[in-house]
Amino acid sequence: MALIDPSRTLASLGYDTVPALTPLSYPGRPVTAPALLRGDELLDLDVEHELPRWTADRTPVLAVGSNAAPAQVAYKLKKLGLPVAVPMVPLPTRGIGVGCSAHIGRNGYVAAAPYPDPRAARTLVVSWLDAAQLKAVDATELPNYRRAAVPGAPVPGLQMYVGEHGVLVDPGTGAPRAGGGDQAGLLSALMAASPELAALLGPAPRDWVRRAAASPAVREEGTRLLRAGGTIPSGPA
Template structure:
């Protein structure tokens, strides 16, 4: 897919760090405004109209026409999927699709959501980090990123989330048909408050806090966050042992 504007590449814009390859950068940089991830570019997207069929890529025309020119499905054939973690990062999405040689053509739009907050899944993922997970929180409002995925892209993202997460419809959403991934492990409690531990922040700080709360985790994976992600990513056995220790704190 040919580049049309080198100033809009992920590298030029500073969105090229992939959390799967650099676990302590999890969850990565989310798109701050409506964007079209197209190959190695992140193009501005005018998504002011509620109907995606009317969205445009400034300087390039209607979004559906841009997607068609790239040989990709238009918006009517796509599923909107809400991201609470690294799937809001264009670098992570591009990486997940790229490893399967799928075309990288994904509209990504921040959306204000009520009733959902972001916690920490009560498990250690295959890349060594403790990923984010949503939980119900009446009265909470957050801006989260929605990616519009075609069928092949949706299967690819599913493969990176299952079996630790399941994809489900979001009830009472402002966007018809929106889906999100819910952790099969539940979310971690904050031992100081009993409430869900906030997720989606700085991974090194989270791992440091988890080891401070659990000498057993520190002994297993520490003493530093760098040690944690290196060892956990290399060993399914250590991930399983660490997950058991995390869940011993009583996930919600």
């Protein structure tokens, strides 16, 4: 596919880092304005006039983690040889907190997961996926996440991925530990709070992701240690 404008490539716009390949970049850079992800391009999208033609046969999926990053979405679809053509639109939401899933993922990072929080007001990204794209993204989330409807959503049929492992609680405060931010800072904080995690995965965040990505057994033990600090259920508001 020929490029319309080289200035609209993911690389030229600074959206080309893929968290699955660069774990400490998780959750990646999300879109901040309505856009059409097309191949390696990120094009402006007119929500009023252009978006409706994409929505009739597609499922809207709300992202709390790396699925808000166009580079991650493109990577997932390209791996299966699927067309990369996905509208992505920031959406103001209420009642959805973003915490840390109580598991260590196959790429070595601790991913985000939603939880109900009546006080939360944040902007999250909606992507409209066709049937093949939805099946492909579902496969990347299983068995750690399941897709569920978002009740009371302003977008008809809106869904999101809910964590099957629950959300980590900060033992010091009893509140959900914030997710979806600086991954290196999160991993450092988790190791500072748990000498066992530091011994297993440390001493630095780069060691954590390298060791975790290399060994299912290490991920399993690290996940057990993470959960020892407490969890709450994941889910939409």
